[in-house]
Amino acid sequence: MSDPRTLNIGLIGAGRIGSSHAELITRTVPNARLVAIADPVEGAAARLATALHVPAAYTDPAELLADRGIDAVVITAPARFHTGLVEQAAATGKAIFCEKPAGMTLEEIERVRRAVETHGVLFRIGFNRRFADGFPPARAAIEAGRIGTPQLLRSTTRDPGLANPAAVAPWTIFLETLIHDFDTLNFLNPAAQALQVHAVADALVAPDFKDAGLLDTAVVTIRYDNGAIATAEASFAAAYGYDTRAEAFGSAGMVTAGDLAASSMRYYGPEGIGIDTVRADTQSMRTAYTGELQAFTDTALGHPSQGPGVEAARDALRIALGCIESCRTGAPVTLELVGVNR
Numbered sequence: 138m139s140d141p142r143t144l145n146i147g148l149i150g151a152g153r154i155g156s157s158h159a160e161l162i163t164r165t166v167p168n169a170r171l172v173a174i175a176d177p178v179e180g181a182a183a184r185l186a187t188a189l190h191v192p193a194a195y196t197d198p199a200e201l202l203a204d205r206g207i208d209a210v211v212i213t214a215p216a217r218f219h220t221g222l223v224e225q226a227a228a229t230g231k232a233i234f235c236e237k238p239a240g241m242t243l244e245e246i247e248r249v250r251r252a253v254e255t256h257g258v259l260f261r262i263g264f265n266r267r268f269a270d271g272f273p274p275a276r277a278a279i280e281a282g283r284i285g286t287p288q289l290l291r292s293t294t295r296d297p298g299l300a301n302p303a304a305v306a307p308w309t310i311f312l313e314t315l316i317h318d319f320d321t322l323n324f325l326n327p328a329a330q331a332l333q334v335h336a337v338a339d340a341l342v343a344p345d346f347k348d349a350g351l352l353d354t355a356v357v358t359i360r361y362d363n364g365a366i367a368t369a370e371a372s373f374a375a376a377y378g379y380d381t382r383a384e385a386f387g388s389a390g391m392v393t394a395g396d397l398a399a400s401s402m403r404y405y406g407p408e409g410i411g412i413d414t415v416r417a418d419t420q421s422m423r424t425a426y427t428g429e430l431q432a433f434t435d436t437a438l439g440h441p442s443q444g445p446g447v448e449a450a451r452d453a454l455r456i457a458l459g460c461i462e463s464c465r466t467g468a469p470v471t472l473e474l475v476g477v478n479r
Contacts, residue, residue: 163190173193287387
């Protein structure tokens with residue numbers, strides 16, 4: 138590391154989230170410097186690098202990982218490539234921030250754990266709600282005992298639209314959408330372990346694509362070992378905006394987090410009261426994305442800060458895989474059996 142005060146970062150994946158993360162690294166994380174972007178789609182990395190004045194662009198991620206001037210890598214490639222890229226990055230000794238999920242199976246998460254531990258590198262997973270406005274104070278209130286014993290928890294993700302149903306892979310609603318809610322529920326129920334899940338899902342937004350494996354609406358019930366019962370729900374068609382909220386109810390009170398209002402402005406007129414709402418995760422979660430990237434950068438530079446790692450990635454994925462099994466069988470699934478003999 139040439140400058141111990143600045144982290145040189147390479148980003149792999151110049152798509153929608155990759156472009157957002159690249160912009161945030163260059164403009165909102167003062168002790169990070171984006172020095173390279175890689176994407177196998179011809180021209181994608183070069184266009185983004187030009188727009189953000191990043192000095193290097195590659196079509197082969199291996200070239201970026203081979204650059205010894207890069208201290209850390211941010212992985213925003215499609216989910217199916219995450220495990221392999223983590224393994225390759227760990228072998229070069231680079232700190233790693235990986236968007237969720239870190240793997241699509243528990244075996245892949247185990248490969249991530251082995252790679253990270255074998256090479257002794259920092260690993261963080263992109264569970265952004267741990268850094269979103271209201272969520273850390275909610276967790277702190279729960280840890281302080283202000284709601285008493287957690288009894289009922291809820292987390293919601295409603296995306297504002299389904300532009301191209303054909304592009305959504307089977308089980309995406311659990312593996313890439315609700316996985317945020319599963320981590321949120323784990324985060325708001327400290328030290329508790331999920332024991333059982335029961336999932337119900339259907340294609341209500343784009344029913345013509347159900348036979349291709351698309352599920353766009355889901356409700357999940359989770360039972361924890363401390364007695365708490367949690368609910369997670371998702372939809373791919375919230376007409377009013379991007380809606381992510383959470384609630385934890387306990388024996389002595391309740392906390393909530395999440396707000397889809399774009400600002401504190403309220404319009405009062407003859408038709409009633411109106412508010413502007415956020416329309417994309419890159420708008421709603423901008424502060425959260427900045428927070429997780431800042432925490433990753435600080436830790437990589439030797440200033441320890443909290444953030445989710447391999448254990449959080451595994452715990453959330455186990456719930457997601459349990460949901461898939463529950464949908465297949467129509468019955469509750471015991472999580473200690475998920476991944477056994479597979």
